[in-house]
Amino acid sequence: MKARKLPSGSWRAEIAKKDANGKRTRKSFTAATKAEAEAAALAYKLKMTSPDSRTVGEAVTALIESKRPVLSPSTIRSYMGIKRSLEKDHLTLWQTPIERLTEQQLQQFINKLSEEHTPKTVRNYAALLGSSLPARLRIRNSVTLPARVRPNYHIPTEATVQAILGACSDTALEIPVLLAVVCTMRAGEIAALRMDDIRDNSIHVCRNMVRDDNNKWVTKAPKTYSSDRIIEAPPWLIEKIRAKGLPEMSPTALSIAFGKMLKRNGLPHCRFHDLRHYSASYMHAKGVPTAYIMKRGGWNTETVLNAVYRHALDDRDKIETQRINDAFTKSLK
Numbered sequence: 599m600k601a602r603k604l605p606s607g608s609w610r611a612e613i614a615k616k617d618a619n620g621k622r623t624r625k626s627f628t629a630a631t632k633a634e635a636e637a638a639a640l641a642y643k644l645k646m647t648s649p650d651s652r653t654v655g656e657a658v659t660a661l662i663e664s665k666r667p668v669l670s671p672s673t674i675r676s677y678m679g680i681k682r683s684l685e686k687d688h689l690t691l692w693q694t695p696i697e698r699l700t701e702q703q704l705q706q707f708i709n710k711l712s713e714e715h716t717p718k719t720v721r722n723y724a725a726l727l728g729s730s731l732p733a734r735l736r737i738r739n740s741v742t743l744p745a746r747v748r749p750n751y752h753i754p755t756e757a758t759v760q761a762i763l764g765a766c767s768d769t770a771l772e773i774p775v776l777l778a779v780v781c782t783m784r785a786g787e788i789a790a791l792r793m794d795d796i797r798d799n800s801i802h803v804c805r806n807m808v809r810d811d812n813n814k815w816v817t818k819a820p821k822t823y824s825s826d827r828i829i830e831a832p833p834w835l836i837e838k839i840r841a842k843g844l845p846e847m848s849p850t851a852l853s854i855a856f857g858k859m860l861k862r863n864g865l866p867h868c869r870f871h872d873l874r875h876y877s878a879s880y881m882h883a884k885g886v887p888t889a890y891i892m893k894r895g896g897w898n899t900e901t902v903l904n905a906v907y908r909h910a911l912d913d914r915d916k917i918e919t920q921r922i923n924d925a926f927t928k929s930l931k
Contacts, residue, residue, distance in 0.1 A: 798836075825898075
């Protein structure tokens with residue numbers, strides 16, 4: 599990159615680089631002085647090798663592709679959905695070179711996104727963008743995100759769960775519902791379960807059925823280490839599974855069938871996944887230690903579990919408050 603003097607008296611510095619096919623090319627920088635020519639060549643070299651010369655879209659795409667081999671298909675599917683949304687609805691940001699991107703632009707993008715989406719969705723966008731951008735533009739440090747909203751978990755009552763079990767008896771939903779209620783299993787785990795995963799009274803949860811970025815169902819290893827677990831089930835449940843077998847249903851088909859069953863039997867609406875929350879809150883009410891509930895349900899943190907407990911306690915508080923008020927009404931009125 600050292601400049602050399604030309605016969606004209608000017609100075610020229612050159613930068614050599616290879617293209618994608620390995621072809622070597624040169625770019626020349628001519629200036630009145632040696633220092634100016636070398637400075638121009640150096641600036642070009644830094645820009646050529648700096649990730650900041652890419653657009654936001656190129657950086658996001660590069661991150662997704664670099665993570666594809668190690669992330670779950672469902673996570674890649676989520677990332678690809680965000681990518682398509684950014685390309686379609688936020689083209690200006692998508693095409694902006696990172697070196698020209700400012701904190702103000704990022705904040706304006708987050709503000710606009712917050713008008714159209716929930717805080718959780720906005721944070722998902724921000725997480726992908728933040729991981730793609732250089733340290734100076736890390737969203738968690740430079741941009742204000744919408745406040746988190748406490749999730750409102752719906753936990754069916756014990757009476758509702760008993761009614762659900764009765765309505766599902768001797769149907770294709772009986773085994774999936776029992777696995778969710780008794781074994782705290784997710785719909786994807788139930789859909790991916792095989793008979794050879796059952797040994798004696800143990801169920802080895804070692805697979806999960808999820809959609810990939812092509813919207814196709816795929817069976818993969820669990821997303822987290824704690825989700826791969828062995829559940830000791832009651833002998834009567836194992837016997838029932840061996841007698842009836844495991845229904846071949848995708849998680850979506852399972853959820854749809856469950857919703858139709860509730861409507862057909864006039865039962866309160868709830869999601870299939872809410873049966874898992876019921877299972878956790880039921881064990882908590884019976885005094886089962888949190889560590890064991892986490893192990894049985896495959897939770898790797900207490901965050902969701904505590905939210906489920908809090909909701910269950912709120913429901914219980916309403917019942918106990920009504921009982922107290924009824925007692926005072928009966929004795930004093």
